[in-house]
Each structure stands twice: as C-alpha cells, then as structure tokens.
Amino acid sequence: MQIDLRTVAIKPLRHTFDHLVERFGDKPASRYQEGSYNIQQEHIFHYRPSWDADHVLFDKKRTKIQMKDWYALKDPRQFYYGAYTIARARQQDATESSFEMIEDRGLAELIPADLKQTALDVLVPMRHVEWGGNMGNSYIAAYGYGTVITQPCLYHAMDHLGVAQYLTRIGLVLDGPDALDAAKEAWMSGATWQPMRQHVENLLVLQDWFEIFVAQNLVLEGLLNPMLYDYLDAEFSANGGTAISMMTRFMAEWSTETAKWVDAQIKVAAAESPENKAQLSEWVEQYRAATLKALAPIAKRAFGDKADDLLAELTSEFNARCAKLGLAV
C-alpha cells in the first residue's frame, strides 16, 4: 500500500540554469550537468599567461584536435566530485579489506617464491609509471579545454596516484621498504625498465594535451593495464598467487571502468571530423609502436617465452578496440 504525505507544493519558476536550458531544454538537470557544463570561462580573459603568452588562459588552440562543441566530450560515468569520490570510496573499502586480510593472516607468505618475485619485479616498479600518468593527467586538468574532459582527467590523475600507492603497498606487503628501493633501482638503471622509463619521460614533455590523452590514457594504459590486470593476474591466480590478485582488484576494476570513459572521448573526437580522425590515428600509431617497444622487456620478464605471443594478442585486441572507436590504425 502506498502512503502519500501531504506537502506544501510550490511551482518552481524554472528548472535549471539558462545554459542548461539552451543545451537540454527546460527540464530538471542532473547534478553532473549542473556541476560540469559551462563552468569553465570561455571568452574573456584579462591577461596573457606569463608562461604561455601565445594563448589565453583557457584556449582551444592548445591542441591540434578541434571540436565545434567541447562539451560533446562528456563522461559516460557522469562523474562529478561527489559521484566520483563515493564510487572510489566503495572500491577502496573492498580493497582495504583485502589488504587487511592478507596482512592479518600473513597470506603473502603463502605466495610461491617465483610469483612473488615476479610481482616485485613487474608490479612494484610500475608505481613510477603510474606517477607519470598522474603528471600527464594533471597537465590536461590544468590546460585542457572544457570541464567535461578536464574534470575526469583530474580524477584520473588522482586515481593514478591512488594506484601508485596501492602498488607501493603491494611492495611493502611482499618485502617491506627494501622492495621499493629495489624497484626504484630497477626503474632508474635496470635494463628491463629503461625503455619504459624513457617512454614515460618522453610523455612528460609533450605540450598538446590531447596528444597526452591519446599517448597515456588510450595507448599506454590500453596496452599496459590488460597485460597486468588481465593476463598477468590470471597467471598469479592460476598458480597460487591469489593474494596478489586480491591486492590488484582495485586496478582491475578501475582500468575497465576508465577504458570506457577513454573510449567515449576518442569515439566522439574521431567522429567530429576527418582531420581529427587522421590526427588521432597518427598519434595512436606513433605511440603504439613506442609503447610496445617499452613493454617488450617487461613482458619478457613477466611471461618469459610467451611474451611475444602475448604482446601480439594484446596488440590485436587493442587494434580492434581502436577500429571500433573509428580510428584507422
């Protein structure tokens, strides 16, 4: 049975703000819409930036990609700050209980030595790669155009920091602070990691923010995350390393979720114009080659003889994904 409470009803004068009425019609707007659309200033800026006198503060010309309406690049997850933090809090809660269980029960001690070493050698140095991902995405959050894309890039930057911190914890759980020192050493001078470090450093000096988005969020993450959180994770699980999988569950869930967001951006930007499509495809080809080169020695360490086949498979999955997004690669 339904109970209807009586309330004093006042007819509102309007449902939402002018710019949302213009965009979506006069109807109640979602919190995502109210918190994201048109909140970046667009036309009038007082002073040229001392650090980039060729542009205004928020400038559409900081990338080669061009959109008639930058607000077409919306986030399918509809993350505004509240929705974002609440989603991540739920995920971190689950991850935290995994870490607690592993630490309380000493489950890390049960991991077979070779798997543990693989995790130390492959996962822990990745925290530096994640930190590079943080820097690229904070750059976009600062210098990109239009809140619907800059906002999720800041969330993505914070996620990269969070992932780097989870990878750090994995190192601490497996082998204490020594694990972090060893990983840093490998990152700085180990032969396996130099191509990757060089690649990550190359991304740190890019200036076109959409190029960073493609190189980092689509290509690097598109090849790296499945390698780590699908394929390597399957190896861990199948061979007695479930404890490691438990510690990477956040990353597995997160990379699937964020890939959907990245796809939506690329798809819309590519469909906008032949010029965009050509530019995006060119970047993908360029950074796919560079990423695969950087991944090769790491895959070798993680998968041994199977590495070449695995990279080929990852590449073909990645190419199929790009084709679906409308890229010619």
Added chain:
Amino acid sequence: MDMKANKKKLGLKEKYAHMTRGLDWETTYQPKDKVFPQATFEGIKVHDWDKWEDPFRLTMDAYWKYQAEKERKLYAVLDAFAQNNGHLGITDARYLSAVKLFLTGISPLEYMAHRGFAAAGRNFPGVGPRVACLMQSIDEVRHAQTQIHALSNYNKFYEGFHAGASHQIERLWYLSVPKSFFDDAFSAGPFEWMIAIGFSFEYVLTNLLFVPFMSGAAYNGDMATVTFGFSAQSDEARHMTLGLECIKFMLEQDPDNLPIVQKWIDKWAWRGIRVLSLVSTMMDYMLPKRVMSWKEAWEIYFEQNGGALFNDLAKYGIKVPDCIAQCTVDKEHQSHQLWLTLCTHSHAMGLHTWLPDAEEMDWLSAKYPNTFDKYYRPRFDELRERADKGERFFANTLPMLCQVCQIPMLFTEPDDPTKICYRESEFQGEKYHTCSDGCKHIFDDEPEKYIQAWLPVYQLYQGNCWPEGTDPTAEGFNPVAKYLEWCHIDAKDTGDYEGSSDQANFAAWRGAATQNT
C-alpha cells in the same frame, strides 16, 4: 603457518614518504627544465625540494573515504532542503542578494582555483607540494560544484541565479573585480600563484571572505549554504596549512627569495582587500540578520589574527604590507561608499539592492560612530527622500573603473573622505587610472600586464558587449539594456528589492506555508 611476526611497522611519516616522494625520480632521458618548464622563470630559488614539510598526510584511499562520507551527508541535507521548501526558512528574501553574489562572484573562483592548483600540481619539481596542490585542486572543484548544487534550488524559485556560475563573471562590471584577481594569479607563475591564492587568499583573507558568507548563511536560516560551509571547513583547514607551508618553504630555501615574496605579499594583500570590499557591503548591508560589522571583522580577523601571523613571519624578514595603514582608514568607509554606488547602479546589476531603513541606519551609526552619521546617513536620507517622492535615483551611465582592481572609482582620498581618489600613470604614451596608491603601485610595477585588463564598462562603450546581431544604429538603441541582455540579466533580476518579484513571491509562498488560507 610460518608467520613473520616481527615485521617492522612503518611510522606514518615514513609510510607517507614512500607513498608520495618515493614515486618520483630525477629524469635522465629528458632534461629537467623541459619536464618542469615553469620552475625557475619567476626567480624563486629552491635548492632542496626534500626540505618541504608535508602540511598534511593523506593518501588517496583515506582521501576518498573521508571525502565520500562528507559528500553523502552534504547531499542528504541538500535533498532534504529541496524536498521541504527549505528556501522559505531564510530570514527574508533580501538575504538572497548575498547568495547571488556568492554564486556569480565566488563559485567561479573556486573553479579557477581548481584549474590553477592542477597547474601548480603539475609544475613544481618537488613531489610534496605537487601532491598537496593536486589535493587542493580536486577539493576546489568540489567546492565549485557543491556550491552550484546547494544554490541550484534557489534558482528554481528566485530571480538572479539563472545565468549560472560563470556566464556573468566574464561580463558583468562588478564581477570583473574577483575575476581579474584570479586571472591575475593564474597568469602569473606557479610560485606567485601560491602566494596569491595559497597564502594571501586562502590563509590571510579566508576569514574575511568564506567565514562571513557562511556565518551570514547560518544567521539567516540558509541551511543549504551553511551545510556546504561546514562540509568545506576541513578542506579549508588543509588549504590554509598548505599556503603557510609554501611561504615558509620559499623563505627558508634562499635569502634571495625574500624580496620577491615580500613584493608578492604586498601586491596580493592589497588585491585581496579590494576584492573584500564586496564582502564588506554584504556584511553591513545585505544581511537581514547581521553577524558583525565589516569593521569588527577586519579588526578581529585581520588586525589581530593577521598581526599574529606577521609576527610569526617576521623571523624570515617579512614585513606587514604598507597598504595596511590605508586599510585602517578604509575600514570606516568602504562598505558605505561601495553600497551607495551599488544602490545607484542596481538597474545594471544581477541582484537587488535597497536603501537601509531607520533601524538599519541606527545599527550602522552604532557600529561606525566616527563616520556613518557624518558622511553617509545624509546621503542615504537624500536617496530615501527622492525615492519617497517617486524619484528613485539611478545613475544613467556606468562608472569609470580602476585599471588594476577594476572597482569603480568611488573610494576616497586617505585624508579626505569627501574627495574621490584618483591616481594616474603613463605607459607607452597612454594614461591609465587607478583608484589608490596600492593599485597604482601594482600597476607601475607591471604595466605591461595591467594595460591588458578587459574593463567591462569601457568594452561596453566600445561596442563589444552586445548580443550577436545587435544593431547599434537602430532607433532607440539603448547600450546598457543590450549589455544586460548579453549578461543574461532580466529586468526582474535588477533594481530595488522593494517591489521586486522575489519580494512578492517570498511573501506569498511563506504565507502559503504558514497560514491556512
């Protein structure tokens, strides 16, 4: 089971260092000056980023957890507010002028802070400040959004909110005051940004900006805004510690930094104080139930608390900004002078103004015994007299603006409150006007920057502020009316509160909610 029971537990500080500083490395494949191209051009010397003391230690998992909890509570209150006609709980719909000023003048600044701190969080070569700045960047987008969400409900029922949070700040003459402040800071380098926003705005001035608005909300029954204010408090506390750590770090790194930092403190103190004059009118005139006078707030929060801060910074050689002497004079005048100007230009504003009634003028006399009766009561009396005769006075033109702070030239000489203060500078053969010695000083130091200022009134008269397709040669063309249309200001948004649709609607709805008619 063979358990390693004696694994050493890491201390919080040590663990946090692993979780942040340990992530970074010295690049070798790309040179440092390409990775951090903004690190040196301002002349600040940093020798050892590891000396940075983390002002707070929050890993991302803890951040998500705490912040999500706050968000859940905040949105529960906002939902309840909307469901139960919470807007009828405010003291009087006049109060909403303060809220309109907040949405159109302050929320867009939160957004700018979000972008600027994202830039700082990318640009400092030290990982400690980068992480802290990124946390502030994401907090600031929270503040922009939660403010819009909190105030969205008022937009449904009242005029003056409908343009949203950023349309008007690019266009409206009095909003170019806060806008130019943040544009100025963001177009400077990352270190100046930290002094301007991290230190001056968030640390020194926040008690005179954020606190008066939120206290005003609490005093006037605005549950939506005050809930946001309480929810943001712990964020603000983090931002304050970051601002303070940043200035100390710069001063400790190299003695050559002192004159640069001092110059920035002087500049941003004055820039900030000029922005605060809008807050002074809010405190003295816009709140139906007043928290305290602007003068009292200034004395407690700046003269006493700020004094203690500057005593603390004296050991680094930092001096109290010279402009403070002027502020001691201005605190007696600024809210009255500015409100008089707003009252005579409110036909070109996005909020309502009103002439203070007898009770309010008595309160002002009591709070400003040295100045109100002598200089300002007669002017309000005169305006009231004319209004009573049906000749309410509105200025037909828009005022001349200061080239730096962009406030209309309305403030008076430090030694003569009956004489408008003008200062003039010449640059590249052109004359530029400023409202005070403080603004002139800022102009003269960086004229090439301030000549770029987009002064709304001048732009309007140059014909740059009309909707597309406007024909200024058409018969009966009214530039101000077209300007207001371009700003998304409707007639209902403007003018006196007395007789406004906000007043009529609020009375009718409150009647419906409290009476059985």
